[in-house]
Amino acid sequence: MSLRLFGGGLDECSLGAPVSSCSLLKVMPDGLCRSIVEAWIPNRSRWLPLQLLLMADSPYLLAIALFTQNGKRAMPLGGRSLPKDVTQDERGVPAQLASELAFELLLRVWQRSDQGPVQREAAxxxxxxxxxxxxxxxxxxxxxxxxWLTTGDSPAFRRGLLAITSRCWSxxxxKFEPIAFTALEVSASQAEG
Structure with a gap:
């Protein structure tokens, strides 16, 4: 197996790291006449696939529901890639897409209620x-x-989520009001746990 390292190979790095910090590329043959290319990201102290780095230019908007049903915790997810030109409200929330995702996820939860009563887990x-x-x-x-499914520790889940997200909202x-998106902050989440 041969391994090649290149310096200064990336023009742009989207993982919150300056371009200069994405300076090493690693190329390894995968045994199938192709190569795996990874880039070293110092602020994450690990190698990441270049394909993943290129996809990271488009963040992902994820809807998450936390509830119990028939005594068991559930966490359905739904999401979409966030286009660069997405319309945002005055607070920076991609409100239209966020509303669609929340609606779709809540429809799934509502359909699931046929299997038993659903109760919000984290108010x-x-x-x-x-x-x-x-x-x-x-x-x-x-x-x-x-x-979270194992422990049900919602404050710990929110702290963990805030650690990996760029932005997060409840x-x-x-009644008679539009959907409200309230930014979650690390300090508020730490006070809960």
């Missing part, structure tokens, strides 16, 4: 929207979900 924080990089979807998010609605 007002039971419906969340998070904007996160694609690099967190394959590893970090499943770990957070598994931990979603609520009052």
């Amino acid at each position: 007002p924080g039971s419906l969340l929207l998070a904007e996160l990089g694609m690099e967190h979807l394959p590893e970090d998010l499943p770990l957070l979900k598994a931990a 979603v609520s609605v009052a």
